[in-house]
Amino acid sequence: MQSPLESLEQWDDFVGSRYQEGRTEENFRDYSTAPAGVREFYRLNHTHQTREFARAKKQEYGSLNRRQMSIWEGLEYLDTLVDDSDPDTDLSQIEHNLQTAEALRRDGQPRWMILTGLIHDLGKVLWLYGEPQWAVVGDTFPVGCAWSQRIVFSEFFRDNPDAAVPEYQTRHGVYEPNCGLSKTDMSWGHDEYLYQITRDYLPEPAQYIIRYHSFYPQHRENAYTHLMDSKDHEMFEWVKKFNPYDLYSKGHAKPDAKALRPYYEELISEFFPDKVRF
Ligand code: FE
Numbered sequence: 001m002q003s004p005l006e007s008l009e010q011w012d013d014f015v016g017s018r019y020q021e022g023r024t025e026e027n028f029r030d031y032s033t034a035p036a037g038v039r040e041f042y043r044l045n046h047t048h049q050t051r052e053f054a055r056a057k058k059q060e061y062g063s064l065n066r067r068q069m070s071i072w073e074g075l076e077y078l079d080t081l082v083d084d085s086d087p088d089t090d091l092s093q094i095e096h097n098l099q100t101a102e103a104l105r106r107d108g109q110p111r112w113m114i115l116t117g118l119i120h121d122l123g124k125v126l127w128l129y130g131e132p133q134w135a136v137v138g139d140t141f142p143v144g145c146a147w148s149q150r151i152v153f154s155e156f157f158r159d160n161p162d163a164a165v166p167e168y169q170t171r172h173g174v175y176e177p178n179c180g181l182s183k184t185d186m187s188w189g190h191d192e193y194l195y196q197i198t199r200d201y202l203p204e205p206a207q208y209i210i211r212y213h214s215f216y217p218q219h220r221e222n223a224y225t226h227l228m229d230s231k232d233h234e235m236f237e238w239v240k241k242f243n244p245y246d247l248y249s250k251g252h253a254k255p256d257a258k259a260l261r262p263y264y265e266e267l268i269s270e271f272f273p274d275k276v277r278f
């Protein structure tokens with residue numbers, strides 16, 4: 001069973017429940033109430049996300065020759081992703097992205113950050129290409145070095161083939177201490193893919209938000225500080241600032257995509273050309 005999650009959103013919801021506002025540090029790491037599908041999802045993710053896999057996918061998708069679309073077309077394409085869940089209570093992909101963006105806009109955040117909110121999950125189109133759930137979503141982590149025990153369900157790494165590679169099992173693994181995250185390979189998913197697509201068009205803080213928004217082991221758990229350089233530390237302030245908008249903007253009213261489209265089309269055109277390579 002390669003699709004244990006009811007929908008990709010189930011992973012987002014699980015992360016949101018883990019880091020619910022008001023919960024203590026301690027119960028951030030209490031996963032006892034995780035649904036069986038979520039548990040199985042992490043088992044697959046931790047078993048199959050090897051260094052070799054992550055590098056091969058980065059190579060494969062990094063050529064950006066899948067399709068050419070405008071950013072808004074990309075959002076509509078992502079919206080064709082149909083969940084099994086109840087359409088009346090759940091938000092479509094476009095609505096989640098718009099809610100994040102609208103929350104940033106209400107708070108008067110910079111325009112590039114509002115745009116980042118709008119597109120941050122666009123990399124989930126990987127699912128439409130037929131990638132398994134465990135290679136699209138999930139908390140991300142560096143590959144090629146020891147897995148932190150602060151990664152959710154870290155016990156599932158025992159079946160990862162990299163566990164048998166001694167070179168990958170030291171604290172720094174194949175990396176130099178504080179080499180900077182750009183020199184590391186992260187587990188493969190929607191973050192890295194969208195970073196590859198958008199890197200030429202957005203300011204650096206936006207690139208960091210997109211590339212590391214699922215890197216909970218660092219931006220929430222500080223488990224990989226030993227691989228970060230001073231630039232990473234500076235930029236992670238933005239990643240941390242963004243995270244609550246991703247996690248907690250859900251409760252708000254359903255955004256009206258049609259009414260909001262002109263505003264966002266204009267914002268998109270400030271940064272992106274008409275067609276972008278995916
Ligand atoms: Fe995401």
Ligand code: FE
Pocket residue numbers: 012120121246
């Ligand atoms: Fe998101």
